[in-house]
Amino acid sequence: MIGRQEADSIERRSGVSLWRQIADRILQAIATGDFAENAALPPEVALAERYGVNRHTVRSAISALVQEGVLRAEQGRGTFVLSRKRLSYPIGARTRFSTGLQGQTSERHIVLLASSVEPASPRVAEGLGLARGAEVIRLETRGEADGRPVSRAAGWFDARRFAGIDKAMAETGSITASLARFGIDDYLRQSTVLSARHADAADLADLDLQPGAIVLVTVAVNVTPDGQPIQFSESRFPAERVELKLSAL
Amino acid sequence: MIGRQEADSIERRSGVSLWRQIADRILQAIATGDFAENAALPPEVALAERYGVNRHTVRSAISALVQEGVLRAEQGRGTFVLSRKRLSYPIGARTRFSTGLQGQTSERHIVLLASSVEPASPRVAEGLGLARGAEVIRLETRGEADGRPVSRAAGWFDARRFAGIDKAMAETGSITASLARFGIDDYLRQSTVLSARHADAADLADLDLQPGAIVLVTVAVNVTPDGQPIQFSESRFPAERVELKLSAL
DNA sequence: TATAGTTGTCTATATCAATAGACAAATTTA
DNA sequence: TAAATTTGTCTATTGATATAGACAACTATA
Known part of the structure; x- marks a missing residue:
């Protein structure tokens, strides 16, 4: 020793x-x-x-x-x-919210918090392969499992290709289902970058956290099977309630 | 909107x-x-x-x-x-320290901080498929890039199979090279679980962090191509200096 | 029913964290 | 050169954080 x-x-x-x-x-x-x-x-x-x-x-x-x-x-x-096992949120090539948490929770769903149309920031434009400043639709969502918030995500979509996806999301409560309306039957996670930081005021409110909490942050690009980018997303997970389990990308 | x-x-x-x-x-x-x-x-x-x-x-x-x-x-x-782009540390099926950071830094190496033989804790035993309490070798290492600490890891190995790996590590400065001495030519990352928390006192000292910093924590199992577990590891990355880029597992 | 062990509450004090205002020192710009 | 802008230093005050000690309230057990 x-x-x-x-x-x-x-x-x-x-x-x-x-x-x-x-x-x-x-x-x-x-x-x-x-x-x-x-x-x-x-x-x-x-x-x-x-x-x-x-x-x-x-x-x-x-x-x-x-x-x-x-x-x-x-x-x-x-x-x-009190029972406090962290949820194990899988991240892989075909990460989907509901399917990933099956077996760990009895109930899970996504809430659409807000949506807007805005010009693409440089990193969003780069991720989606759009011109800088091109119009994109932003969906702000919260994932909940057994009534507890487990994620908060912003997703950006090409506004021309996915006009109305905000309504689809509000109606279906599912990204996968919403994309299906636009003819996207399958999509893959192309890249994921992971970091961590202290929760900001918005995180605290949306994720029902105590001040000082830490959030895991993933920045990802989803693409069609032939490599066409369809979604750029930034997700935040409360580190005290969620761990990320990496599976085959 | x-x-x-x-x-x-x-x-x-x-x-x-x-x-x-x-x-x-x-x-x-x-x-x-x-x-x-x-x-x-x-x-x-x-x-x-x-x-x-x-x-x-x-x-x-x-x-x-x-x-x-x-x-x-x-x-x-x-x-x-001052230049402060975070290092992007790749995580994938064949994650290796040096190769992953190529192009981002001019120099990188691993320092062996300490080693010991100890009975396997429950989670280590489970990860390595050993009996609870079986003897394991623990290697504590620090990864450095351009003179800055970028990771701190504890790795556990079956003490019977890998007796002397601490010396090999001290001599070669490389996990891959050390494992090669035991006939392991290739290994894969079987599972990775990711979380985040505040740095503790040991992290602060070893990673040269300011108090209050956040660390990303990965817990992983490496296996031979035929699925035999060889290494259980827990790594810590300073969130302010490193982001994790997930690639094919 | 004592007694030991545990959490809850109170008072007091010292230090750190944050605000406030004023002005000095250095640099850039008109 | 003068004015404007920006960082650096100082004093003072308030509130949050941490320590210290004492004792009350409640629970389990010998």
Whole structure:
């Protein structure tokens, strides 16, 4: 053993408060199974010692997680982990919202939040192979599973080719079904770029997150089987509720 | 237009300080091209108004980014974006560290930070198809490109089959070359699960990050072409420096 | 029914984060 | 050169964050 210690400590003066860092750790410990579901968390004093902070700081972290519905505290008994397995969202060549989550949730659907027609930004134009400034339709959607928001996506389509896709989306609640109306029977994911950042105000509202949460961001281009780009999308997933499982692209 | 405004605002009482949130936004704006490289940022007063905070708060964010080497401030002239395109790290069936970053950096290599022999944790055992508690070798490595840390990984190998792989790794500096010594000419990525969280103390030290940074986390299993698991790994990438580009798995 | 263990509440204090305003210092532009 | 623009520094004040200690309220158990 060459030696190295796994620091379980916490950063001060970081711009991230200690209670939020500890809340993050607890979430992670739950996700990795260090804190089992339905079991009691270590008592507050033990956690305080473990993370090297005051008990009150641990309490702030716990109360945030209670607020989020991750933990339940019972006076005199302890603090318990509520079922919190993260959804595993598959990403692959034929990623579809509903089919991907089958078996993990009893119900899932997509809500159309907004739509608009706008000139293509440089990256959208590049992704769709359009002239910069060409008109595109933007659909803002939210994916929900068992009543909990699990994704928030913006999708852009060539306005000339897909005029009226906003109505189709509002009626069908499905991108796949909407594209079918335009003669697109099959489509593939051409490229996916992945990053992560703090949730912004819009994410917090649409995904029902607590401030300080982290979102996974995918930027993808969908194409027809013969390689013609049809959709450029940017999706955001709450990192505390969703993990992305990469399958065959 | 159904209507919806893109909130560019900031969350208060979130456990994440305003200056860090603003630093995040600036990094993101640079990554998406909203703030061009080598160009001047908007002046501090403009940024303060844009984000709805005091000028001093913007200054805190900027000084953190100057510290990180992302920005350079010049009195009387302005604040400038230093080259900061994120590295695009490919993930696919045959992901290899060096080959993947070719063309984006002039130099890249892997440093072996530590190694140890330990009993397999449940998830490692499951990933490698070993009995729970079977001995495994853990290699802790850091990937560097042009002198900057871009990844930090822990890899686990069956200790019986790969006895001495720690020495091979120390000598060759390459997982691929080390595995070749054990007769593994080719290997494939069987599964990859992706998540994100705040960097912990170890990440901060090893990846040379500022506190509050976000890391992308991949958990993967590598297998031989005939499906035999050989490596279980957990890798962390600094989200501000790296994005993951998914290619054919 | 005590007693130990746990969460909940309160007070007090120190430090960090954010706002506010004023002005200095350096650079560019008219 | 003068004015305008921009970053740098200073003081002061407020609110959020973190620590510390004490004790109440509730639960489980010896």
